[in-house]
Amino acid sequence: MSTPPITTPRRATITDVAREAGTGKTSISRYLNGETSVLSPELRARIEAAIARLDYQPNQMARGLKRGRNRLIGMLVADLTNPYTVEVLQGVEAACHALGLMPLICHAANEVEMERRYLQLLTTYRVEGVIVNALGVREETLRPVGGGGIPAVLVDRSVQGLAADIVGLDNHGAAELATRHLLDSGFDDIWFVVQPFEAVSSRQQRETAFREAMRVHGGQAGEDKAKDAARGHTLVLDLADDVEVERALAELDRVIDANHADATTATTAPAARRVALFAANAPVALRLALHFKARHGAGWQSRVALLSIDDPDWAELTGITTIRQPTYEIGYRAVEFLHERIEGTQTAVRDCLLPGELIVRASTSR
Amino acid sequence: MSTPPITTPRRATITDVAREAGTGKTSISRYLNGETSVLSPELRARIEAAIARLDYQPNQMARGLKRGRNRLIGMLVADLTNPYTVEVLQGVEAACHALGLMPLICHAANEVEMERRYLQLLTTYRVEGVIVNALGVREETLRPVGGGGIPAVLVDRSVQGLAADIVGLDNHGAAELATRHLLDSGFDDIWFVVQPFEAVSSRQQRETAFREAMRVHGGQAGEDKAKDAARGHTLVLDLADDVEVERALAELDRVIDANHADATTATTAPAARRVALFAANAPVALRLALHFKARHGAGWQSRVALLSIDDPDWAELTGITTIRQPTYEIGYRAVEFLHERIEGTQTAVRDCLLPGELIVRASTSR
């Protein structure tokens, strides 16, 4: 057992290294910054030896202080509980790693106040830029960040009045893809279920696209005469409010039960007109699935079809259809954009809309 | 539209504030550090006004440089994909918030090399302490951290030869609880499925406890004469190696199929001797569930019982029994421990083992 010294052995500084190597601080600094060609091999060797001997590691904070940039960027996420977020994070980390950036991850845990505080904290640490998966920030809160201050890029959600690069899913395309799939699969009573819109642009966009798709593709009585126009509804599910959730779910239950009764009563078995639920994201889908599982047991999927944007672990397990977002790429691109801004790119604000991928599973197949 | 200035308006510094308030930097510094009693109300008011006018925010990096502490702590996690990790993180964040710390979250993504690099990076940023959910770090890698260097506390997993506080699940108790539950529920062919042990102490502890529980409680032929000693097996599932996974799963399939054949062939329906799978954690459980779902369809649970340590979202949805870890508390306590160490507590190394909670679901009920 080697007993480590009690007194914290103060970390070696650049001065220590200079002394140890018998030279000045400047040369050490040069060495650290890769200005290696400007150093005589001999000096260089001495420096390397000294660094190794002292186990020297330059203090990033001090470097940052002097040169005005510390390679830190902030990553403010609304909800780590959402698999989407974690996946995006992986892309972010990979990109940061590639670009020599260090992401400071902050988790607002769905609390607007937290979000505000973290944003402030980040500027206090002088991060060089911020990637924001906005929760409820207003343009004003982000002002010191996006506007005159440090560069920002938005992920998934835009912020009212803030001109900043944004990268995320092509919500319009995704919602249309999903809706058409449901229509094509024979569902004609489709419920789009979404959390309260609040300021979350992606929710709004998905809903708008859903409604439009229903209007455009759902209305055609088509060749099948027995089939009248499909109906589209929007249901808001406030996951933070249990009472409201119960109310909303009860509404769905009525619809589904009625439909089920129709189907079983009918003498001639008509293409059982099943209702389909289109969840705006994974948390919503999970809540729905849990409810129906509790209500109808393991076989709940014979009562309702479920499709969700986001492709969580359990989607495959439970067999629901999904639209998978290119999460990794979203995170990666966000960092790239931010990096460019940090480096001073002055181009106009960019929108990067990436396509989702439809993954058809049993839930919506016939 | 207010056009923000093109040139980044350099952030105000303490000097600016001093000038604006018509005083010296010292007073500003005192104000910032809450030495409020030592300032005349008049000066104080001027300072406040100046700060507000300039929208001044002290530079944490600079403060840290001088006073030697920057309120930053590192949180190194092995795998953000594991719900366990994210839950622990929430506790960590809450505690940090309460203690005025800022967690730097680093994600090793199951790569030992990443882990090493992040650890190094963290020391480079002069974090005051580190919470480590170790992946493969050796004592030596952590030496600069835990030993003479900055304080460290371990989460879930201990590190060979490193004397550091550790907080996590009471693995022994949890595994015993789970095993007894399975035994009590009538299963007598129990497979403990775990990822390669490597250096992960919690995996080893769980397995050891499982084996011991089988020995102690599984051997009693008991009152039921038809029931001989229950069998316990350990199966290693290397999730990173598809070929290996296939091989292991095939082995399980044979066992399960044989058992199933027995049960259906027997004329008198004996208490169908079902086999139970005891997953060491959620990722393993998920892999197992996906496999059986693919192989036997939605009704796979009538073939095998599944119990898992960790209680992911989908557990309720799929009805598997679990042992829920007090994740939030684990994270919270870890930060508290670290904080004490940072403040200089010199007590002996502490172990904080928190109990898990058995959540019985359909999978293991009769």
Added chain:
DNA sequence: CTGTTAGCGCCTTCAG
């Protein structure tokens, strides 16, 4: 090629 000299933004003696 190499060392000296100033600070970066802040805190901390130490004198007023």
Added chain:
DNA sequence: CTGAAGGCGCTAACAG
């Protein structure tokens, strides 16, 4: 109660 001076660890002109 208040301010001036020095320094934290490092980089960036300037000279040699």
